[in-house]
Amino acid sequence: MNLSRASSKLKSGLKFVLRRLGFYLMAAWASITLAFLIPRLMPGDPASAMFARFKGQLKPEAMDALRQAFGFSDAPLHQQYLSYLGHVLRGDLGISISHFPASVNTVIGGALFWTLLLAGVSVVLSFGIGTALGVISAWRRDGKLDRFAPPALIFLGAFPYFWLAMLALFLFGFELGWFPLGHAYADHLTPEFSWAFIGSVLKHAILPAVTIVVATLGGWMLSMRNTMISVLGEDYISLAQAKGLLSRRVMWIYAARNALLPNVTGFGMALGFVLSGSLLTEIIFSYPGQGYLLIQAVRSLDYPLIQGLFLTITLAVLGANWLVDIAYAWLDPRTR
Amino acid sequence: MKGLFASRQALAGLALLALFALVALFGPYLVQDPTAFVGVPLEPPSGAHWLGTNGQGQDVLAQTIAGARMSLLVGFAVGFGVVAIGAVVGTAAGFFGGLIDDGLSLLINVFLIMPGLPLMVVIAAYLPPGPVTIAWVLIFTGWAWGARVIRSQTLALRNKDFVSAAIVTGEHPLRIILWEILPNQSGLLVSSFIGATLYAIGAQVGLEFLGLGDVSQVTWGTNLYWASNDAALLTGSWWTFVPTGLCVALVGLALGLLNNAIDELSNPRLKRETAYERRLRAAGVKPGTATAVLLERNVPVVPAIDAAEPVGGE
Numbered sequence: 001m002n003l004s005r006a007s008s009k010l011k012s013g014l015k016f017v018l019r020r021l022g023f024y025l026m027a028a029w030a031s032i033t034l035a036f037l038i039p040r041l042m043p044g045d046p047a048s049a050m051f052a053r054f055k056g057q058l059k060p061e062a063m064d065a066l067r068q069a070f071g072f073s074d075a076p077l078h079q080q081y082l083s084y085l086g087h088v089l090r091g092d093l094g095i096s097i098s099h100f101p102a103s104v105n106t107v108i109g110g111a112l113f114w115t116l117l118l119a120g121v122s123v124v125l126s127f128g129i130g131t132a133l134g135v136i137s138a139w140r141r142d143g144k145l146d147r148f149a150p151p152a153l154i155f156l157g158a159f160p161y162f163w164l165a166m167l168a169l170f171l172f173g174f175e176l177g178w179f180p181l182g183h184a185y186a187d188h189l190t191p192e193f194s195w196a197f198i199g200s201v202l203k204h205a206i207l208p209a210v211t212i213v214v215a216t217l218g219g220w221m222l223s224m225r226n227t228m229i230s231v232l233g234e235d236y237i238s239l240a241q242a243k244g245l246l247s248r249r250v251m252w253i254y255a256a257r258n259a260l261l262p263n264v265t266g267f268g269m270a271l272g273f274v275l276s277g278s279l280l281t282e283i284i285f286s287y288p289g290q291g292y293l294l295i296q297a298v299r300s301l302d303y304p305l306i307q308g309l310f311l312t313i314t315l316a317v318l319g320a321n322w323l324v325d326i327a328y329a330w331l332d333p334r335t336r
Numbered sequence: 337m338k339g340l341f342a343s344r345q346a347l348a349g350l351a352l353l354a355l356f357a358l359v360a361l362f363g364p365y366l367v368q369d370p371t372a373f374v375g376v377p378l379e380p381p382s383g384a385h386w387l388g389t390n391g392q393g394q395d396v397l398a399q400t401i402a403g404a405r406m407s408l409l410v411g412f413a414v415g416f417g418v419v420a421i422g423a424v425v426g427t428a429a430g431f432f433g434g435l436i437d438d439g440l441s442l443l444i445n446v447f448l449i450m451p452g453l454p455l456m457v458v459i460a461a462y463l464p465p466g467p468v469t470i471a472w473v474l475i476f477t478g479w480a481w482g483a484r485v486i487r488s489q490t491l492a493l494r495n496k497d498f499v500s501a502a503i504v505t506g507e508h509p510l511r512i513i514l515w516e517i518l519p520n521q522s523g524l525l526v527s528s529f530i531g532a533t534l535y536a537i538g539a540q541v542g543l544e545f546l547g548l549g550d551v552s553q554v555t556w557g558t559n560l561y562w563a564s565n566d567a568a569l570l571t572g573s574w575w576t577f578v579p580t581g582l583c584v585a586l587v588g589l590a591l592g593l594l595n596n597a598i599d600e601l602s603n604p605r606l607k608r609e610t611a612y613e614r615r616l617r618a619a620g621v622k623p624g625t626a627t628a629v630l631l632e633r634n635v636p637v638v639p640a641i642d643a644a645e646p647v648g649g650e
Contacts, residue, residue, distance in 0.1 A: 024449075030450075038459055160538055160541055160584055162545060163580075163585075173569075174569060175572070276454070279454075295547070310458045317450075318449060
């Protein structure tokens with residue numbers, strides 16, 4: 001292998017990843033700025049209305065701290081903006097009103113684990129199973145799987161996620177009693193590293209995770225199936241078959257690997273959607289993650305918490321997209 | 337248009353959509369007041385109340401029918417708004433290219449990558465609740481989807497001979513966009529309108545379910561909000577949320593069928609190969625992997641961004 005060529009390939013792959021990083025930093029800056037502008041651009045001055053609302057509830061020092069963290073002061077707009085940026089960059093998102101005196105960071109931090117667990121595991125499962133089903137469905141065109149699964153999954157995909165979750169909770173939680181009706185683990189247990197606790201966590205996560213997987217499976221399966229079908233029409237597949245290679249080998253190593261790329265790009269884009277859906281699913285199951293926090297924040301008009309959630313979720317999606325880009329650069333030699 | 341009526345998918349979609357449109361238009365006049373207290377709360381379906389009553393003792397059937405109006409209205413209004421903004425931004429970016437395209441593409445991509453729901457919640461939380469707020473929020477967070485597809489289609493059209501001819505003859509750019517480019521992507525405009533409406537109905541139901549709508553109004557989203565607020569699940573009253581969810585899904589299905597049919601029409605290759613396969617099967621030949629058909633009509637609603645596409649300053 002020509003060494004200098006290899007290193008120049010690596011360099012352009014790195015260039016691609018860095019260019020995308022630049023884009024995500026830009027998007028992050030845009031979202032942070034949006035969170036600053038929205039309360040200030042809205043009619044009726046909601047910011048001062050918000051402070052007026054909490055006048056009786058918060059101590060004057062807490063109000064001052066909140067004003068500081070949001071950059072609301074009598075200073076000109078650009079100074080407010082700089083003060084706000086400084087606080088966000090230092091990771092100071094202010095104080096939660098509904099969880100006073102806890103800071104927004106503490107409140108979100110406590111819920112982050114559960115969302116990462118639930119949404120993370122279900123997204124990976126849904127992507128993996130959906131992609132594999134798509135490969136098999138395309139390989140056995142007009143087989144049972146290919147005829148029945150796509151229309152059924154399209155139909156399931158037409159329902160709002162959270163409504164499917166309601167139905168699942170009603171059927172399997174309430175009627176059949178197979179699964180608990182909510183929360184992340186049984187009330188009498190304390191978080192610890194024990195079989196009883198882990199078992200309880202699993203039991204509580206199965207139903208919400210399955211609804212997310214079922215609702216999102218169809219998209220991955222269909223896009224994989226479609227790309228796979230066009231890849232199967234390529235000459236190199238016919239050649240591989242003519243050579244007498246095992247069809248399993250042709251299916252997975254020759255065809256699926258090349259058909260995977262559009263799905264990987266779609267994966268990054270869909271993360272935001274999946275996350276939004278899983279936030280609503282969490283609410284149905286009273287699962288103590290970001291979604292559950294979000295509805296509490298909305299109901300108690302806890303603006304600092306709403307903004308903090310917006311920023312953490314957005315930054316998490318941007319970060320995940322960057323990781324997907326790294327995977328893409330690694331999978332697709334053309335970016336190198 | 338003739339082709340649209342020949343497709344079974346399109347007919348089914350149109351019929352279903354027409355049914356819901358009729359319900360939305362005339363339904364509210366045919367049922368009793370959906371906000372009236374008519375019976376014992378959470379009464380299961382019976383002869384008097386076909387779909388039972390909800391936690392406030394209101395008739396669920398009346399609520400479901402009355403909810404259709406606002407939900408569909410907001411859905412179609414947002415669909416129109418998304419396509420209108422998308423058409424302006426997308427054609428401008430694709431037609432003028434250069435710095436304008438770089439700037440607008442960056443804006444589009446930033447909006448595409450931001451997770452929708454949290455952004456919607458942040459904006460909606462500051463505005464007075466109501467359907468108009470929801471519509472604006474959904475247009476603000478959704479316009480980039482329309483702009484993205486219209487931009488790439490405009491880019492493709494920009495290089496066609498008839499557009500070059502128009503440019504050479506010195507026609508005004510606005511005239512070229514309005515008379516040469518937009519009419520040639522009418523199929524795309526219609527399908528993005530359908531896609532955006534689909535998105536709007538789902539997102540609206542989600543936002544209202546969160547309590548960000550006007551909860552005193554009767555829409556499909558607020559129906560679900562009250563169902564969850566009144567602990568419908570913990571009391572086993574399935575009739576308070578099943579009808580609304582089915583309606584949302586049926587409207588989604590109708591729009592999806594229509595979109596598939598339009599895709600098939602605007603992509604004749606799809607249809608030709610389907611017909612070819614049917615002929616093969618009629619002759620007793622099983623189409624194998626060699627007769628590959630790219631079923632683009634089944635591409636999921638979530639459009640994929642091309643990561644290899646240069647973004648900004650490139």
